[in-house]
Amino acid sequence: MATILAIESSCDETAVAIVKNRNVLSSIVASQIDCHRVYGGVVPEVASRQHLLAVNTCLAEALQQAQVSWSEIEAIAATVAPGLVGALMVGLTTAKTLAMVHQKPFLGVHHLEGHIYASYLSHPTLEPPFLCLLVSGGHTSLIQVKGCGDYQQLGTTRDDAAGEAFDKVARLLGLGYPGGPMIDRVAQTGNPQAFPLPVGRISLPTGGYHPYDSSFSGLKTAMLRLVNDLKASGQDLPVADLAASFQATVARSLTQKTLACALDYGLTTIAVGGGVAANRELRHQLQKAAQEHHLTVYFPPLKFCTDNAAMIACAAAEHFERGDRSSLKLGVQSRLGITEVHHLFEN
Numbered sequence: 001m002a003t004i005l006a007i008e009s010s011c012d013e014t015a016v017a018i019v020k021n022r023n024v025l026s027s028i029v030a031s032q033i034d035c036h037r038v039y040g041g042v043v044p045e046v047a048s049r050q051h052l053l054a055v056n057t058c059l060a061e062a063l064q065q066a067q068v069s070w071s072e073i074e075a076i077a078a079t080v081a082p083g084l085v086g087a088l089m090v091g092l093t094t095a096k097t098l099a100m101v102h103q104k105p106f107l108g109v110h111h112l113e114g115h116i117y118a119s120y121l122s123h124p125t126l127e128p129p130f131l132c133l134l135v136s137g138g139h140t141s142l143i144q145v146k147g148c149g150d151y152q153q154l155g156t157t158r159d160d161a162a163g164e165a166f167d168k169v170a171r172l173l174g175l176g177y178p179g180g181p182m183i184d185r186v187a188q189t190g191n192p193q194a195f196p197l198p199v200g201r202i203s204l205p206t207g208g209y210h211p212y213d214s215s216f217s218g219l220k221t222a223m224l225r226l227v228n229d230l231k232a233s234g235q236d237l238p239v240a241d242l243a244a245s246f247q248a249t250v251a252r253s254l255t256q257k258t259l260a261c262a263l264d265y266g267l268t269t270i271a272v273g274g275g276v277a278a279n280r281e282l283r284h285q286l287q288k289a290a291q292e293h294h295l296t297v298y299f300p301p302l303k304f305c306t307d308n309a310a311m312i313a314c315a316a317a318e319h320f321e322r323g324d325r326s327s328l329k330l331g332v333q334s335r336l337g338i339t340e341v342h343h344l345f346e347n
Ligand code: KG4
Pocket: 011, 135, 136, 137, 138, 139, 162, 163, 164, 166, 167, 178, 179, 180, 181, 184, 274, 275, 276, 277, 278, 279, 280, 305, 306, 307
């Protein structure tokens, strides 16, 4: 079974991990949240510089924690797309350098494929076909996983990603960055039925609504109006009730679309990935709905929901076993669809 060292640096976490097939030997994550908090969001240039400062320490810690020598590591992988270009460059350049110095094969990994593979880490017996609900700061996708590198996107968001909506609404409520965990925490003491809010729907030209695509911009505007009206009436903002109502609406929207997609495509297993998969209300609603329809849902543990390098190494391990290798000339890409994963490999 392949032992892979992987680097993840697509956004605001510098991460290095060593994974043997689906076993995590080490996983180090250096979060930059404190650096970006003062700006209320991720500043790309700050992110690149922080990755540069952190990557060597993360590497040393990952090797130390795994207790493996370079001779045991079979390949080096790095996230190469999608993400912040300057940030991705740090991980890619580090990985290529290590591959050259230690004469190991190099593999470029798609960040979203990594999020899919987070479920294999926590549930090693999971096998395709299954439906993956991928909900992060940049993506909201329903992906049919047919095999390694073989994906079909069945649903997406037409505007904000789910995590982005959490981050923007948290800012509106004065909860700070990153918004998802803050809303999740504050909502614990709120009433999710306090404010009725709209679930975004996408009209089809032929009539009716798209069954799997999401939209969060209408919900975000409804929250803005609500907050402005409450402020204008001179009341203190019922932040916990607002957070709970918003969170319940996002969870309801995602649950409805995921369920419809799984049932229509006859997929009995759902794996959830990305930072928003950590959300307690989403976990609760999706678990309950799936149980009612005799479907299985897998949520990775929180440390594998948010960005980490173990999921990147796990995806690379399977590509490596299949003989996939990337060119040392491979560059980074800010955007790349999940259906284009094969472009990252030479054969
Ligand atoms: O997957 P991730 O770590 O990075 C991206 O690839 O984007 O996801 C980060 C996103 C952020 O928008 C953050 O607010 C959201 O995941 N998030 C959450 C929770 N934890 C993180 N959203 C809702 N509830 C949470 N508990």
